[in-house]
Amino acid sequence: MHGTTRRAFIGAGIATLVGGSKALGQSGTGRGNKPHVVVVGGGAGGATVARHIAEGGAGSVDVTLVEANKTYQSCFFSNHYIGGFRELRSLSHSYDNLGSKYSVAVIHDQAIDIDKDAKKVELKNSTLRYDILVLAPGIDFIEGSVRGWSLADQDRMPHAYKGGLQAQVLRSQIDAMPQGGVFAIVPPSGIYRCPPGPYERVCIVANRLKTTNPTAKIIIADPKPVFSKMGLFREAWKKHYKGMIEMNSDVDMTKFRVDPKEMTIHLDGEIIKVDACNVIPDQKAGTIAHVAGIVDDNWAPVHAEDMRSKLDENIYVLGDASNQGDMPKSAYAANSQAKVCASAILARLEGKAAAPARYRNTCWSWVAANDSVKIGANYTATPEKIAKVDGFVSRRRESADIRQKTYSESLDWYSDITSDMFAI
Numbered sequence: 136m137h138g139t140t141r142r143a144f145i146g147a148g149i150a151t152l153v154g155g156s157k158a159l160g161q162s163g164t165g166r167g168n169k170p171h172v173v174v175v176g177g178g179a180g181g182a183t184v185a186r187h188i189a190e191g192g193a194g195s196v197d198v199t200l201v202e203a204n205k206t207y208q209s210c211f212f213s214n215h216y217i218g219g220f221r222e223l224r225s226l227s228h229s230y231d232n233l234g235s236k237y238s239v240a241v242i243h244d245q246a247i248d249i250d251k252d253a254k255k256v257e258l259k260n261s262t263l264r265y266d267i268l269v270l271a272p273g274i275d276f277i278e279g280s281v282r283g284w285s286l287a288d289q290d291r292m293p294h295a296y297k298g299g300l301q302a303q304v305l306r307s308q309i310d311a312m313p314q315g316g317v318f319a320i321v322p323p324s325g326i327y328r329c330p331p332g333p334y335e336r337v338c339i340v341a342n343r344l345k346t347t348n349p350t351a352k353i354i355i356a357d358p359k360p361v362f363s364k365m366g367l368f369r370e371a372w373k374k375h376y377k378g379m380i381e382m383n384s385d386v387d388m389t390k391f392r393v394d395p396k397e398m399t400i401h402l403d404g405e406i407i408k409v410d411a412c413n414v415i416p417d418q419k420a421g422t423i424a425h426v427a428g429i430v431d432d433n434w435a436p437v438h439a440e441d442m443r444s445k446l447d448e449n450i451y452v453l454g455d456a457s458n459q460g461d462m463p464k465s466a467y468a469a470n471s472q473a474k475v476c477a478s479a480i481l482a483r484l485e486g487k488a489a490a491p492a493r494y495r496n497t498c499w500s501w502v503a504a505n506d507s508v509k510i511g512a513n514y515t516a517t518p519e520k521i522a523k524v525d526g527f528v529s530r531r532r533e534s535a536d537i538r539q540k541t542y543s544e545s546l547d548w549y550s551d552i553t554s555d556m557f558a559i
């Protein structure tokens with residue numbers, strides 16, 4: 136209960152829209168003597184928690200979801216779009232069912248400030264009062280982490296690491312490469328979303344070029360000496376894309392730079408002309424978490440048992456923005472955290488003890504046609520962090536049958552998680 140009773144919540148927490156538009160007032164948000172949960176960010180963490188609080192609360196809680204975009208375009212599986220074997224519309228999801236099935240009030244606006252004392256979220260066009268706030272804003276980039284690159288260069292050297300147009304920009308650049316051209320990728324260092332994502336992307340791009348542009352070359356300039364599923368990726372590169380990929384590990388980022396105007400990268404004292412360049416900068420919690428003052432360094436520390444902020448007891452942080460312990464930053468993890476969080480918030484509002492937290496994650500990576508690998512684990516809540524209990528990872532030289540099944544599992548997972556998030 137974190138020292139707050141249900142009565143205290145109901146008394147303090149008449150959900151109110153301050154200065155909102157007529158349409159929002161008519162949506163029912165902030166009406167009635169109910170606790171009000173406001174969720175900022177409608178991605179893997181935010182959409183899931185909004186749905187599950189509204190569903191589990193069965194009308195006893197007002198849930199408002201604030202999401203900047205009208206349609207959610209998932210980053211997860213965006214590599215499949217870049218590879219040309221998935222349409223963009225299959226990655227695009229509407230929030231309509233959250234409203235029609237579970238009465239979540241969805242507001243498409245941007246949260247720009249949070250007043251923790253007054254328990255208010257300021258949006259561009261209105262202000263919301265909350266009893267409980269859930270922040271799930273995903274990531275933003277650390278400016279200056281790749282010398283020569285800034286967000287203003289994202290159309291010339293795309294990151295394609297957030298939803299939106301970026302995946303399209305990257306795919307068209309790859310398709311426009313001249314025969315024998317060069318594709319460069321700069322993976323991030325530190326803690327970042329989807330640890331295997333950049334290396335799956337290398338497989339995807341290599342596969343695309345293999346048929347359309349077989350003499351093209353891929354240069355990886357990686358600040359890290361090791362990376363997720365490294366043995367499996369290296370095996371796949373050797374088996375499927377021999378001679379196409381040049382791996383540069385442990386690159387000194389104080390010397391490395393890119394020049395988006397000239398379309399060059401400066402690597403090991405050499406200036407290399409590139410035709411397409413995917414710069415994935417270092418990352419931090421989405422800006423609103425920093426604005427809220429609940430971030431310690433780059434990420435927002437949370438209690439492992441319920442994802443509650445360690446810096447404000449009325450705020451919870453989900454998904455990539457959180458610093459929770461051992462879980463990787465993935466949609467699977469955000470979804471798993473959201474379900475624990477939803478159940479803990481409902482228990483808190485009812486004055487009950489929350490069920491023990493159990494978390495899971497699996498990250499699948501496509502390495503070639505009908506050939507996918509995976510890594511995953513179960514986790515528990517300790518007083519310090521979400522701690523890994525046990526895990527698994529695909530093995531090298533697995534049979535084609537196993538790899539095909541792993542690929543099929545990944546497709547099923549995409550369908551399951553998006554159904555869960557968007558109440559499809």
Ligand SMILES: Cc1cc2nc3c(=O)[nH]c(=O)nc-3n(C[C@H](O)[C@H](O)[C@H](O)COP(=O)(O)OP(=O)(O)OC[C@H]3O[C@@H](n4cnc5c(N)ncnc54)[C@H](O)[C@@H]3O)c2cc1C
Binds near residue numbers: 203209212245421465
């Ligand atoms: C190429 C790639 C491949 C990936 N593959 C996988 C995979 O196979 N499996 C997997 O599990 N994960 C994968 N991921 C990771 C996954 O996409 C993220 O970990 C996941 O989306 C994190 O969920 P989230 O809710 O924290 O953030 P997001 O899903 O990014 O959602 C954040 C939302 O918050 C909104 N928002 C942010 N700030 C505000 C604000 N101030 N006001 C209003 N709205 C705001 C944004 O518009 C966004 O919709 C992949 C990522 C990439 C880039």
